[in-house]
Amino acid sequence: SYVLTQPPSVSVAPGKTARITCGGNNIGSKGVHWYQQKSGQAPTLVMFHNTDRPSGIPERFSGSNSGNMATLTITRVEAGDEADFYCQVRDSSSDYVFFGGGTKLTVL
Amino acid sequence: EVQLVESGGGLVEPGGSVRLPCAASGFTFSHVWMSWVRQAPGKGLEWVGRIKGETDGGTTDYAAPVKGRFTISRDDSKNMLYLQMNSLKTEDTAVYYCTTESPYSSSLDNWGQGTLVTVSS
Numbered sequence: 164s165y166v167l168t169q170p171p172s173v174s175v176a177p178g179k180t181a182r183i184t185c186g187g188n189n190i191g192s193k194g195v196h197w198y199q200q201k202s203g204q205a206p207t208l209v210m211f212h213n214t215d216r217p218s219g220i221p222e223r224f225s226g227s228n229s230g231n232m233a234t235l236t237i238t239r240v241e242a243g244d245e246a247d248f249y250c251q252v253r254d255s256s257s258d259y260v261f262f263g264g265g266t267k268l269t270v271l
Numbered sequence: 272e273v274q275l276v277e278s279g280g281g282l283v284e285p286g287g288s289v290r291l292p293c294a295a296s297g298f299t300f301s302h303v304w305m306s307w308v309r310q311a312p313g314k315g316l317e318w319v320g321r322i323k324g325e326t327d328g329g330t331t332d333y334a335a336p337v338k339g340r341f342t343i344s345r346d347d348s349k350n351m352l353y354l355q356m357n358s359l360k361t362e363d364t365a366v367y368y369c370t371t372e373s374p375y376s377s378s379l380d381n382w383g384q385g386t387l388v389t390v391s392s
Contacts, residue, residue, distance in 0.1 A: 196378040198316070205368055205385055206308075206316065211378035249316050253377035258332055260306065260318035260377070 165254045167263035174269040175240050183266045185233040185250030193252045195233040197226060200265075201246045209248075210235060237268075245270045273297040273381045275369050280386030287359050287390070293352040293369035293383060301325045301347035304372040306379060307354050309365035317365075319343075319354070321372055337363075359390045 168186040175181040185195060195213050198206040209220050213228040223238045237244055250263040279291040293305075304327070307319040320333035322343045331343050342355040352369050366385040373380055 194376055194378075196376070198379070200316075205382040206379075207382065208378055208380055211373075211380070212376045215376075217380070247315075251316075251377075251379065259334065260308075260321070260372075260379075262316040262318065265315040 165252065165259075165261045167250055167252065167261055169248075169250060169263040169266045171264070172267045172269065174271055176271045177240055177242060179240055181237040181240050181244070181268055183235045183237075183248050183250075183268065185235075185263050186231055187233075187252065188231060190231055190233050190252065191229045193228075193255070195226070195228050196251045197235045198249045198251065199244075199246045200249065206249065240268075240270055242270050244268060273371065275371070275381060275383035277367060277369050277383045277386040280367065280388045282389045282391060283359055284392050285359060285361055285390055288355070288357045289359070289388060291354040291356070291367055291369075291386060291388070293354075295350045295352060295369075298371070300345075300350040304374050305343075305345065305352045306370045306372045307343060307352075308368045308370055308379065308382075309363075310368070310385070311362070311365045314365075319367070322352070323374070327374065356388070359388075361390050364388065364390045 197210040199209045200206040210226040214226045225236045247265045274296045276294045302324045306321040340358045344353045368385045369383045370379040371381040
């Protein structure tokens with residue numbers, strides 16, 4: 164088992180920068196992926212392999228991963244960014260997929 | 272355009288069984304790893320298991336809570352993925368999503384809209 168720890172909630176004013184963290188043992192050695200889930204919808208991939216954005220995801224979204232912490236950063240936050248965000252890794256020893264508990268991003 | 276459409280959800284009694292199909296289109300299905308992910312009401316995402324593509328042997332992996340009760344299979348001739356769920360428990364109540372999984376990055380790139388399974392008497 165591999166535990167990923169996310170803060171339950173992050174609040175940010177429109178136009179400011181939101182940082183959502185994902186902690187795990189030596190997570191910097193793994194590829195971390197991030198999903199956004201808006202209310203009532205299925206999750207969508209917003210960042211893969213730590214720093215890569217799928218097509219259609221704004222440049223305002225960026226990622227980093229080092230040591231025991233990965234971070235999803237959203238600059239110039241908009242009301243439409245409000246959602247639950249989940250980090251995810253695949254453990255190389257078991258091949259199992261693990262998710263963080265999720266972070267609710269609130270735009271004030 | 273990649274499309275994944277789950278169906279088959281509904282109300283099932285504890286101890287019962289249900290099979291969830293997922294219809295895939297817009298990509299070469301037989302080569303792609305497919306995963307199931309579930310989300311209990313008001314809770315986070317939980318990986319259920321996967322089936323690898325034919326070039327990787329089509330083998331399966333399951334999360335501990337469902338191992339021995341759930342079976343993932345695929346029919347590449349029909350572009351269909353299945354989740355057979357047996358010996359269902361109330362804690363299996365969730366929305367079940369089928370997803371594509373990249374064997375290279377391990378990301379779950381595409382998701383269906385999900386189907387709700389409620390296990391209750």
